[in-house]
Amino acid sequence: MITMNRSSFPLTVALLALLLSLASGRQSSGAAARRSGRHGEVTDTDTTWAVLVAGSSGYENYRHQADVCHAYQVLKSGGLKDENIVVFMYDDIAHNKMNPRKGVIINHPQGRDVYAGVPKDYTGEQVNPSNLYAVILGNKTAVSGGSGKVIDSKPGDRIFIYYTDHGSPGLLGMPGGQNAYAHDFVNVLKKKHSMGSYKEMVIYVEACESGSIFQGLLPQGMGIYVVTASNAVESSYGVYCPGSVPEPPPGFDTCLGDLFSVAWMEDSDVVDRKAVSLFEQYLKVRTRTSNNGTYDSGSHVMQYGEKSIGEELLYLYQGFRTKPIDVVTYVSEQSKPVGVVNQRDAGLLSLQHQYRNAKEGSKEKEEIRKALAAKIAHRLHVDKSVENIGNILFGKDAAQILNAIRPPNQPLVDNWDCLKSTVEVFEEECGSLGQYGMKHSRAFANMCNKGIPMDAIKKASAKACTNFIKP
Incomplete structure (x- = not known):
């Protein structure tokens, strides 16, 4: 047990007060440092x-x-x-x-x-x-x-x-x-x-x-x-x-x-x-x-x-x-x-409003109508093409496999070169994905994650898009 005589008490109190003051100062300076950035202020030489x-x-x-x-x-x-x-x-x-x-x-x-x-x-x-x-x-x-x-x-x-x-x-x-x-x-x-x-x-x-x-x-x-x-x-x-x-x-x-x-x-x-x-x-x-x-x-x-x-x-x-x-x-x-x-629908919305506001019977209105029809047709084509490729590769399990989501600690795909090649194969056989079609990158990644050979993906893409006319 620690003992303390009467004569040392005032000195001890003073030391305790000093320690408390220092601790408080450290806390205050620490808070200030956090508020100014963990590693301090920007200097004249930092950019x-x-x-x-x-x-x-x-x-x-x-x-x-x-x-x-x-x-x-x-x-x-x-x-x-x-x-x-x-x-x-x-x-x-x-x-x-x-x-x-x-x-x-x-x-x-x-x-x-x-x-x-x-x-x-x-x-x-x-x-x-x-x-x-x-x-x-x-x-x-x-x-x-x-x-x-x-x-x-x-x-x-x-x-x-x-x-x-x-x-x-x-x-x-x-x-x-x-x-x-x-x-x-x-x-x-x-x-x-x-x-x-x-x-x-x-x-x-x-x-x-x-x-x-x-x-x-x-x-x-x-x-x-x-x-x-x-x-x-x-x-x-x-x-x-x-x-x-x-x-x-x-x-x-x-x-x-x-x-x-x-x-x-x-x-x-x-x-x-x-x-x-x-x-x-x-x-x-x-x-x-x-x-x-x-x-x-x-x-x-x-x-x-x-x-x-x-x-x-x-x-x-x-x-x-x-x-x-x-x-x-x-x-x-x-x-x-x-x-x-939704980001993917914003372009469609823009064209719809352009068409609605264009002068009736004008050349501009007809051009917008064609652009709107082409955008909708492209969306349908891409969606159906990816669905058909999945059915060819995976049969009745296609939807489950193509839409599978990996755990949060894992990246989308293990082989990124495979994903790039799959996208290239699709666009070669079925046409451009476009901004809307990018959403199918998870489906392509899952083809790679299942270990499907690139030759098989290419054949399935060609078969799914037999009616696509290449430029």
């Missing part, structure tokens, strides 16, 4: 880099380029320099003949122009996986066309990547059907990490089944934190669409934004980015993207990678807004569900 990617083209996909333009304005208002922001966008929306406000892009029904000032680093066919990977890796000699701008980051720099477009299990869309495969994308991230050319990286992805890009693939220990619009098995959603509430201004026969995307950007527009952490934004975005719990018309926002990075403050990746931004937002009404449209 925040950003890659913004809209992976689609066409007026019906207006929302993706609107998302990226808005993202640029968020970062620009935060003080990021153009030399550190790389933008991928097809750039066929602002001056499109269907755009009722020529030279202007909006991302909100009452929003300002977000197109002004956006650098067009990679446009048109330059928006492709090869250029994206080269930019992330900082490989100037590997980019083809464009500004040549790359992420020339140093070990102390942070990187923010934002992608928005159509997706499917294991795939992210790019214009012209040049899809980015999850395995390739994650391998690029691994290579970037092995180069030691960044401190930490944050990735936001808006796409259907976007969780499948990282599930079972992205390892810990790479200093990468990912937030996706949906899990590995569900769609993401367009918002501010024709016929929905709130809807676009008159003349806009297309969705203006995507639910996950506008949720994080409209939040970043108004919050103090030096007082809000990535995780706090994730919580707000998760609620809004679920359409306030109505998951039948909303998706599950997911986190992957090193979730501890979520403790860091927004400004480390999105910059710090020094003055109020002139923006109209529905932040105050986020408790109300909004009208949304």
Whole structure:
């Protein structure tokens, strides 16, 4: 038993008080460190880099380029320099003949122009996986066309990547059907990490089944934190669409934004980015993207990678807004569900509204009717073709096998080369998958997971699509 004489008591009390004071100081400084970012403030020699990617083209996909333009304005208002922001966008929306406000892009029904000032680093066919990977890796000699701008980051720099477009299990869309495969994308991230050319990286992805890009693939220990619009098995959603509430201004026969995307950007527009952490934004975005719990018309926002990075403050990746931004937002009404449209149906909806609003008997109306009929016919053809291939390969068990979902800790497919070859074989024998048909990538992956030889897949595809006329 410890004993204490009377003369030592005042000294002991003083020592205890000192220890308590030191402990309190450590707790306070620890909390402050967490609020300023786990690894401290940004120094004058550290840089925040950003890659913004809209992976689609066409007026019906207006929302993706609107998302990226808005993202640029968020970062620009935060003080990021153009030399550190790389933008991928097809750039066929602002001056499109269907755009009722020529030279202007909006991302909100009452929003300002977000197109002004956006650098067009990679446009048109330059928006492709090869250029994206080269930019992330900082490989100037590997980019083809464009500004040549790359992420020339140093070990102390942070990187923010934002992608928005159509997706499917294991795939992210790019214009012209040049899809980015999850395995390739994650391998690029691994290579970037092995180069030691960044401190930490944050990735936001808006796409259907976007969780499948990282599930079972992205390892810990790479200093990468990912937030996706949906899990590995569900769609993401367009918002501010024709016929929905709130809807676009008159003349806009297309969705203006995507639910996950506008949720994080409209939040970043108004919050103090030096007082809000990535995780706090994730919580707000998760609620809004679920359409306030109505998951039948909303998706599950997911986190992957090193979730501890979520403790860091927004400004480390999105910059710090020094003055109020002139923006109209529905932040105050986020408790109300909004009208949304499945990403895969947004293009169809756009054509339907274009047809409805076109002048009766006009050449334009007839052209839109043909485009609408062709889109519907293509969807039916792709769905039926995949179904027939499955029946040839698996008989009565086809639906169960093609739609099988692997456990959350496993990637979509074990052999990614097999998946790529299966997609190529299908498109050779049955025609392009297109943005809608990408959804069948899980079926193709499951053919590979069952060990079906490529010759058998090719024969089944040829048989299923005997009536398809190859170009």
